[in-house]
Amino acid sequence: MVNALSRKGVNLSIKELDSDIARFRDISISIGAIRQDTWHEPMGPTPFPTLSTLRNWDHALLKRYKPFYLPFCDLCCLCTYGKCDLTGQKRGACGITMAAQQSRIVLLTACIGAATHTGHARELLTSLIDRFGSDLPINVGDVGVEVEAPITRLVCGIRPQTLGDLEPVLDYCENQITQLLSVTHTGQEGSNIDFESKVFHAGMIDHVGMEVADIAQISALGFPKAEPESPLADLGLGTVDVKKPVILVIGHNVTPSAGIIDYLRAEGIQSEVEVTGICCTALDITRYSSRAKVIGPISWQLRYIRSGVPDVIVIDEQCVRTDTLLEAAKVRSPLIATSEKNCLGLPDRTDDTVDDIVRGFVEESIPGALILDPEKVGEVAVRTARLIAPKRKKQGADISKEELGRLAKKCTQCMLCRRACPNDLPLAQAIKAAAGGHLSLLDELYDDCVGCGRCESACTQKLPVHSLIIAAADQKTRTESYCIRTGRGPIQDTEIRKVGGPIVLGEIPGIVAFVGCANYPKGSREVAEMCREFAKRRYIVCTSGCSAMSAGMHRDEYGRTVYEQFSGAFEAGGIVNVGSCVSNAHIAGAAIKIASIFAKRPLRGNYEEIADYVYNRVGAVGVAWGAMSQKAAAIAAGFWRLGIPVVVGPHGTKYRRMLLGRSDKTEDWYVYDARSGGKVYAGPVPEHLFFAAETKEDAMVMVAKLTMRPNDTSKGRANKLANYIDLHKRLVGGIPPDVHLFVRSPADIPLTMKDDVTLYLKDHDWKEQPIPDPTLLPRLIHKKRV
Amino acid sequence: MPLNESWQTAEIPGPKKASLIIKPDIADAMIRRAKRPIMIVGHGIVEYDVEGLKLIDYLIEFATKAHIPVVVTASTNREFLNRGFTPAALMPAVDIGNRLTDPGWKGFDGKDAYDLAIFVGLPYYMEWTILSGLKHFAPNLKTMTLDCVYQPNASWSFPNSTIKDWVVNLKGIVDGLGD
Numbered sequence: 001m002v003n004a005l006s007r008k009g010v011n012l013s014i015k016e017l018d019s020d021i022a023r024f025r026d027i028s029i030s031i032g033a034i035r036q037d038t039w040h041e042p043m044g045p046t047p048f049p050t051l052s053t054l055r056n057w058d059h060a061l062l063k064r065y066k067p068f069y070l071p072f073c074d075l076c077c078l079c080t081y082g083k084c085d086l087t088g089q090k091r092g093a094c095g096i097t098m099a100a101q102q103s104r105i106v107l108l109t110a111c112i113g114a115a116t117h118t119g120h121a122r123e124l125l126t127s128l129i130d131r132f133g134s135d136l137p138i139n140v141g142d143v144g145v146e147v148e149a150p151i152t153r154l155v156c157g158i159r160p161q162t163l164g165d166l167e168p169v170l171d172y173c174e175n176q177i178t179q180l181l182s183v184t185h186t187g188q189e190g191s192n193i194d195f196e197s198k199v200f201h202a203g204m205i206d207h208v209g210m211e212v213a214d215i216a217q218i219s220a221l222g223f224p225k226a227e228p229e230s231p232l233a234d235l236g237l238g239t240v241d242v243k244k245p246v247i248l249v250i251g252h253n254v255t256p257s258a259g260i261i262d263y264l265r266a267e268g269i270q271s272e273v274e275v276t277g278i279c280c281t282a283l284d285i286t287r288y289s290s291r292a293k294v295i296g297p298i299s300w301q302l303r304y305i306r307s308g309v310p311d312v313i314v315i316d317e318q319c320v321r322t323d324t325l326l327e328a329a330k331v332r333s334p335l336i337a338t339s340e341k342n343c344l345g346l347p348d349r350t351d352d353t354v355d356d357i358v359r360g361f362v363e364e365s366i367p368g369a370l371i372l373d374p375e376k377v378g379e380v381a382v383r384t385a386r387l388i389a390p391k392r393k394k395q396g397a398d399i400s401k402e403e404l405g406r407l408a409k410k411c412t413q414c415m416l417c418r419r420a421c422p423n424d425l426p427l428a429q430a431i432k433a434a435a436g437g438h439l440s441l442l443d444e445l446y447d448d449c450v451g452c453g454r455c456e457s458a459c460t461q462k463l464p465v466h467s468l469i470i471a472a473a474d475q476k477t478r479t480e481s482y483c484i485r486t487g488r489g490p491i492q493d494t495e496i497r498k499v500g501g502p503i504v505l506g507e508i509p510g511i512v513a514f515v516g517c518a519n520y521p522k523g524s525r526e527v528a529e530m531c532r533e534f535a536k537r538r539y540i541v542c543t544s545g546c547s548a549m550s551a552g553m554h555r556d557e558y559g560r561t562v563y564e565q566f567s568g569a570f571e572a573g574g575i576v577n578v579g580s581c582v583s584n585a586h587i588a589g590a591a592i593k594i595a596s597i598f599a600k601r602p603l604r605g606n607y608e609e610i611a612d613y614v615y616n617r618v619g620a621v622g623v624a625w626g627a628m629s630q631k632a633a634a635i636a637a638g639f640w641r642l643g644i645p646v647v648v649g650p651h652g653t654k655y656r657r658m659l660l661g662r663s664d665k666t667e668d669w670y671v672y673d674a675r676s677g678g679k680v681y682a683g684p685v686p687e688h689l690f691f692a693a694e695t696k697e698d699a700m701v702m703v704a705k706l707t708m709r710p711n712d713t714s715k716g717r718a719n720k721l722a723n724y725i726d727l728h729k730r731l732v733g734g735i736p737p738d739v740h741l742f743v744r745s746p747a748d749i750p751l752t753m754k755d756d757v758t759l760y761l762k763d764h765d766w767k768e769q770p771i772p773d774p775t776l777l778p779r780l781i782h783k784k785r786v
Numbered sequence: 787m788p789l790n791e792s793w794q795t796a797e798i799p800g801p802k803k804a805s806l807i808i809k810p811d812i813a814d815a816m817i818r819r820a821k822r823p824i825m826i827v828g829h830g831i832v833e834y835d836v837e838g839l840k841l842i843d844y845l846i847e848f849a850t851k852a853h854i855p856v857v858v859t860a861s862t863n864r865e866f867l868n869r870g871f872t873p874a875a876l877m878p879a880v881d882i883g884n885r886l887t888d889p890g891w892k893g894f895d896g897k898d899a900y901d902l903a904i905f906v907g908l909p910y911y912m913e914w915t916i917l918s919g920l921k922h923f924a925p926n927l928k929t930m931t932l933d934c935v936y937q938p939n940a941s942w943s944f945p946n947s948t949i950k951d952w953v954v955n956l957k958g959i960v961d962g963l964g965d
């Protein structure tokens with residue numbers, strides 16, 4: 001049974017459905033104001049799935065990839081029965097085990113992520129419908145995109161054609177998130193595996209929410225529509241003309257920033273004001289106007305505000321530092337909050353006149369204001385910036401070198417800064433050297449610092465430790481000058497048709513998507529290096545969010561960023577920036593489209609079959625090297641349910657659990673051979689579903705390994721193995737010790753490595769294995785199909 | 787510096803905290819008592835210089851004397867190979883951590899479950915989380931860390947120490963193992 005999701009009360013009721021794959025009775029789906037259904041594909045078995053609809057699929061995956069829990073705390077403190085001590089196999093007062101408690105927190109995290117994207121989608125959609133009307137057609141690609149919303153079509157079984165059609169999709173998401181959140185109440189779910197299944201559900205809902213948000217804004221705001229060669233935008237503070245008034249936008253919801261661009265356009269003064277951004281709002285504003293500039297990922301917030309360059313700061317939602325008002329006040333930049341979700345205690349000035357608000361800012365009688373009207377935000381921000389820029393003179397809170405030496409002498413070497421630093425950076429040592437006039441140690445920390453400011457809060461001498469690093473690094477931030485390809489949005493159906501075959505057969509070794517936040521263990525350069533390496537090896541490389549910025553923040557020996565070096569097409573050796581966080585939906589969408597467009601598997605409400613296809617055939621891997629947020633957790637969960645593994649950096653272990661396969665347990669790796677109906681050993685591919693790597697090298701070798709799929713042809717497997725073995729030899733040393741697990745027949749062995757590998761196989765009791773037509777779903781066995 | 791406070795200040799687990807290895811004999815006794823010890827070595831060990839010697843050289847001496855198989859978690863493998871030492875296994879940190887929670891896993895040689903896992907050289911917070919996984923889900927396994935910082939989730943850990951004190955401790959352990 002599917003829950004009633006009535007918005008305007010249009011029901012799709014299926015009394016009895018007999019298809020060749022399943023039989024259903026009495027499905028009643030209320031999907032709101034969906035227009036006359038013109039999609040002729042028959043409805044699949046699972047439209048609008050609820051919490052337990054896809055449970056069997058989840059459990060099949062979780063049987064292979066058992067959770068390895070890494071509790072972040074010995075206790076549970078979620079209700080007043082507690083705190084409960086869960087050490088030593090003890091249960092809480094509600095009867096919960098440590099395993100279930102950990103999975104419960106993972107679910108909570110995924111719900112926060114899914115709620116955040118869906119809330120963002122709702123706010124965006126409502127404002128776009130207000131402005132453009134609910135009949136505005138969805139158009140995410142003028143040429144080559146017929147499947148405009150692959151995730152929505154797959155999950156919900158509907159084909160949205162207008163903005164208004166997206167509303168019931170969000171109704172469904174909101175309904176499911178509420179149900180999922182309720183599962184975390186004391187005394188609800190008791191099984192960790194069922195919690196995990198619900199985590200997957202939250203992830204899938206998250207992907208629907210992200211897709212809605214991005215296709216709505218692409219359609220309404222004229223973002224690049226699946227354009228491989230979308231324009232390049234400037235990246236880095238070094239690209240900003242600091243002689244002009246400068247506005248900084250931070251967050252994820254582009255609406256108020258678009259209001260700024262609209263005002264500048266309307267006044268014809270676009271070239272007179274610099275609009276700069278941090279986080280995904282920055283990415284999305286460059287999709288709206290490629291004159292806008294991206295400063296950098298979330299970790300650039302403190303250093304950029306303190307530089308004094310931004311004259312006005314406009315914040316919206318998500319990943320905005322909550323002390324932005326304090327930081328803005330230090331450099332006398334007024335702050336405009338624009339989202340109900342993030343009011344920062346500021347007075348609501350939405351109904352005041354622009355003149356009044358601007359006067360307040362210019363006279364410095366108010367440090368900031370809440371303005372819940374994007375159009376007004378645009379006018380206030382621009383007019384204020386132009387008036388106060390000459391007064392402020394870009395006065396920052398930077399520290400001079402002389403000041404640095406004087407401050408460093410105050411350090412007592414208590415080590416509290418280092419102990420507060422997430423990356424355990426040797427701060428005290430560096431500050432001691434700086435007190436003696438040697439700045440190189442501090443300077444070296446610049447790249448590895450994630451800009452969190454925890455060192456400063458911890459310092460007993462109240463030293464501005466983070467600013468000391470920036471000062472020692474000679475204000476490097478000010479000269480950073482790179483470029484980024486603006487987010488292109490979806491992958492074209494025509495591109496999918498071209499690469500579908502080579503991907504499924506393994507001739508393109510894989511799709512590697514660098515996504516997520518900037519909580520990197522060793523700086524953003526590692527993301528750029530990984531992107532470059534995989535693109536050179538002819539993988540399809542996708543980027544999004546903060547990772548897309550990090551990818552662009554380094555140059556090769558010829559001075560090129562990856563976006564200048566490689567094409568933006570979804571092809572072997574392309575670097576495809578899809579856009580902001582919500583654009584991650586297009587990466588999942590591309591995998592789904594390979595199954596539906598290239599392989600012609602039914603898409604409509606047919607989640608399991610499509611996921612089974614992706615899992616067994618599409619060698620895609622996500623890398624969230626600096627994953628930090630709850631949204632990143634939800635995004636990952638959406639990929640897991642589709643059978644796409646995700647690799648995170650070492651900080652990712654703090655998500656509290658991994659999903660790891662056991663390559664040594666042969667019994668775990670049997671699949672059905674759809675041709676014969678028999679069960680066949682297919683090898684540990686992909687070996688893990690959620691894996692935290694310790695180092696960049698570790699991650700690269702693992703990514704190459706995780707692109708292998710049971711369906712690889714011998715030619716494809718040889719190609720994937722060649723990359724895996726070569727990366728292992730180069731980065732770890734020697735042939736990978738598990739290579740025998742991935743060779744199914746002599747034809748799988750890469751030609752250039754034949755001698756080495758053959759010798760290795762002989763030593764490891766290797767036996768030839770058949771290559772199946774793989775599936776985990778018995779109903780997909782051909783001969784049993786009715 | 788407080789001896790048994792988490793090195794990263796906020797990484798506080800709860801009621802169950804590691805006992806301190808105050809003297810090398812304690813570690814030696816634990817290692818002697820273990821029937822099936824294993825050592826898991828992360829990439830951090832090449833970053834430490836200990837009085838002119840790299841930490842990795844101490845560890846090789848330590849593992850050889852104590853006959854403890856070494857699992858190398860990352861690209862550090864090359865450093866071992868360069869020194870003519872072949873680790874017993876190469877395996878990512880979370881993967882070996884996961885296997886250690888399986889009471890049915892008979893180890894790399896297929897003989898029996900390990901009863902002592904000695905960790906060193908992983909990033910502090912990653913070692914912290916993996917040790918927490920073992921603390922809660924590998925009840926039959928004891929864990930020990932050889933880093934110079936306190937790891938509350940191990941069964942035994944060194945205190946937060948200066949490099950100098952740490953070297954004395956490490957040398958003491960190696961010497962205590964005899965030849």
Ligand code: SF4
Binds near residue numbers: 095
């Ligand atoms: S939710 Fe359960 S384990 Fe947590 S504090 Fe309440 S009773 Fe204890």
Ligand code: SF4
Binds near residue numbers: 417422424427450466
């Ligand atoms: S701001 Fe940088 S140096 Fe300071 S604690 Fe954060 S990461 Fe460490």
Ligand code: SF4
Binds near residue numbers: 415418
């Ligand atoms: S916390 Fe402050 S006083 Fe202590 S070592 Fe760090 S900079 Fe020095």
